Amino acid sequence: MKYDYKYKDLDFISEINSIAIIGASRKRNFFFTKTFHDTFKGQIYAINPGLKSIDELPSVEVYDKLTDVPSSKPIDYAFITVPRHLVPDIISDCVVKGVKMVGIFTADFADEGTNEGKNLQMKILESxxxxxxxxxxxxxxxxxxxxxxxxxSSLPSDYGNVGVVAQSGGLCNLIIHGLTNENCPISKAFSIGNAIDVNVLDVFHYLLKDPETNIIVAYVEGLPKGIGKTLIDLIKSSQKPILILKAGRTKVGTQAAISHTASLVGNFTIWKSAIKQAGGILLETYNDVISLTKYIRMAGFKKIENACLVSLSGGYGVVCADLLAEYGIKLPRFKVDSVTRNKLSNLFTAKGTSYNNPVDLAVTIYEPEKIGHIFEVILDDGLIDGIIFEIAPLYLTHQMRADINLSEELYNTLKTVKSKCEKPIVVIIQDIGYVDEQLALKRKLQEINIPVYSDILPVTRLLKVLNKSTLDSFLTIESPYNLHK
Structure with missing residues (x-):
């Protein structure tokens, strides 16, 4: 498909082998220089007039100006943190030196809302x-x-297959940390701020081609005029899921976005309709971004329109059933004399249990092998798309059987069921304390791609969005390489 818009080339990014920190400052204890030095696998240069060396970083070469770096030493990427009035001349030096890309940390340009700031921003482009x-x-x-x-330095060194672009440095940090913490590490993230050159569209185009990226997450405040249709066409042609958190749903939000990055926010109603028609996914909150990305990363695009809710508490099951119904997720009852119901009746022998839908395990939780059989029967039923399983962590610690490690047994049971059944299993472990037990089981389950949440609400919200999406042709999202540290 041809586009009138000319995408900016970012293909060189995988070949970045040298970085210059322009504005390396002793007053800031060389914060950015040390950060890049700690993990970057190439050569680092520090640029600051009058700075002769950095004693604690002897491998970092120091120069007064970028153009003082010998021609035999190319610089691929420059990180700029200098007063704003110096930035246009710094950019001119970068052009002379042949720098391929710069990241400008300095603020107070068009985002300041003054003519002076806007003019300085224009001078950057001219330079x-x-x-x-x-x-x-x-x-x-x-x-x-x-x-x-x-x-x-606090950003994770793990890397995975989720690409991120955000018009906010702070929110970009949150997304990186939030996803990596949920076992969904990042391939690359672009914090583009005012986006005077590289914009959301350019990053989408790059990440759609990037073999290291399978899922794309974006925080968008606005786009340059005239490229909205190009964005929609690009989303339509995408073979990767694109999840968008869009600012400016209200008048207050629109005004905040303009103050933040001077973005042309646009009409949210038009955005919502256009992205939906194009096949993208428009989200409302940061938590929605983390929840849905995790689900797609671990379960693919397997919709759960008809769920079986398995609970340890009848009351909690009722609360969950209400929310599921409110968000359009059905809980089909198992028909009388059906194969599923007959099989379940032979497995549920303890008093206080129920094998309707919701299923109330009660004391059956202490028979993990039986739970495995129950899950296999349920998932074999043609009416059921997947299981939502609630585990109260107190049962993991205060258990009635001393001869088993319930957490370990449940993990092994769910691992076996997952290996036999293609339908998704979603686990809820409530946040009621017992933090060590919660996190240990959550970590192990998410390592085998069973998504875990702390409440039913994020599950209902993500399933509502997923069930209404048109992306069900993406059945699995496989990582192109193993997770590394």
């Missing part, structure tokens, strides 16, 4: 003369953990 790519200003630049490129 660049379309000779290099710009991330920002008012952004954090590039995060590429596989190469050790990160703007904060």
């Amino acid at each position: 660049a003369d379309k000779q290099l790519r710009i991330l920002g200003p008012n952004g954090m630049g590039l995060y590429y953990p596989k190469k050790g490129i990160r703007w904060r």
Whole structure:
């Protein structure tokens, strides 16, 4: 498909082998220089007039100006953190040096809302003369953990298959940390701030071709005029899921976005309709982003329109049933004299249990092998798309049987069921304390791609979005390589 819009080339990113920190500052204890030095696998240069060396970083070469770096030493990426009035001249030096891309951390350009700030932003583009790519200003630049490129030492070194683009450095940090913490590490993230050069569309185009990325997550405040249709066409042609958190759903949000990055936010109703028709997924909250990305990363695009809710508490099951119904997820009852019901009746022998839907396990929780058989019977039923399984963590600690490790047995049971059945299993472990037990079981389950949540609400929200999406042709999202540290 041909587009009128000319995408900016970002294919060189995988070949970044050298970085210059322009504005390396002793007053900041060389914060950014040390951050890049800790993990980057290439050569680092520090640029600051009057700075002769950095004693604690002897491998970092120091120069007064970028153009003082010998021609035999190319620089692929520059991270700029200098006062705003210096940025246009710095960009000119980057063009002379042949720098391929810069990330401009400095803010207070058009985002300041003044004519002076807007004029300085225009001077940056004039200085660049379309000779290099710009991330920002008012952004954090590039995060590429596989190469050790990160703007904060606290950012994870794990890397995976989720690509991120965000018009907010702070929210980009949250998304990176949030997804990695849920066993969904990042391939690359772009914090583009005011996006005067590289914009959301350019990053989408790059990530759709990127073999290291299978899922795309975006926080969008606005786009340059005239490229909305191109964005929709690009989403339509995508063979990868695109999840968008869009700012400006209200007048207050629109005004905040304009103040933040001076973005042309656009009409949210039009955005919502267009993205839905194109096959993208529009989300409302940060938690929605984390919840749905995790589900897609671990279960693919397996919809659960007809669920079986398996609970240890009848009351909690009722609460969950109400929410599921409110979000359009059905709980089909097992028909009298059906094969499923007959099989379940032979498995449920203890008093206080129920094998209707919701299923109330009660004390059957202490018979993990039987639970495995129950799950296999349920998932074999043609009416059921998947299981939502609630595990109260107190049962993992205060258990009636001393001869088993219930957490370990449940993990092994679910692992076996998952290996036999293609339908998804979603687990809820309530956040009621017992933190060590919660996290241990959650970590192990998510390592075998069983998504775990702390409440029914994020599950209902993500399933509502997923069930209404048109992306069910994507059945699985496999990582192109193993997770690394």
